[in-house]
Amino acid sequence: MKKIGITFGDELTxxxxxxxxxxxxxDGAIAFGVDITAAQQAAVLAVYEAHNPDKSCRKTVMKAINVERDRRKSAGLNCGSKWYHSDADSRIQYLGLKDKARDLLAEGGAMTDPIKILGQSVQWKTMGGLFVNVTAQLAFDIVAAVGDLDAQLFTVAESHKVIMESSADPASYDFSGGWPQSFGE
Known part of the structure; x- marks a missing residue:
């Protein structure tokens, strides 16, 4: 009798x-109610025969790796010596700041010039609670750091998936290592 993995219910559905x-x-034991017909029993057993508990386990670990990757996407990013928010809203705002930086440069400004919105220099609150002046250079650097973080997270997640897929025991594969540092770690 082979084990039954967590996707068996979905396979029955x-x-x-x-x-x-x-x-x-x-453990693979299946109990049928008294109202189950012989044809229904045969159909359930056919699903059981086709069921691969290792595959379902691998899918579960794969999902867990993706959850960790996605958690880390919004767990902060380091740019220079400061940590910045990396949630979806902040990422959109950084693109807006980079757009303002390009406008500033097109008007003859320098990379060291502050970005202004409504005539005021933009002050950005870091994850550490400090406020920093956002210059054109910082806007470009933060957007580049977002791209770097995403690329690193993708690479680490894909590496973990490859190693897990080749593991004799995917359920016990430890994918906690190798990730880029998050804020507070």
Whole structure:
């Protein structure tokens, strides 16, 4: 008897067998209710025979790796000596600041000039609580740091996926190492 992985219920649903009075344990034992017909029993057993518990385990670990990658995408980014927010809203705002920086440069400004909005120099609050003046250079640097962070996270996640896929025991694969540092680590 082979084990049953966590995707077995989804596989039954996909086969149109959801809602039947059956139960199963991780050890592979399947219990049928008294109302289950022989044809329904055969259909459930066919799903069981096609079920690959390692595949479902690999899918689960793959999802967990993606969750960790996505968590780290919004766990801050280091630019220079400061940490900046990296959530989706902040990323959009950084693109706006970079756009303002390009306008400033097109008007003859320098990379060291502050970006202004409504006539005021932009003060950006870092994750450490400090306010910094946003210059054209800083706007460009932050957007570049976002791209670098995304590339690093993608590379690490893909490396973990490859190693996990080749693991004899994917459920116990530890993918906690190798990630870029997040704020507070």
């Amino acid at each position: 996909a086969a149109g067998l959801a809602g039947l009075s059956i139960g199963w344990g991780g």
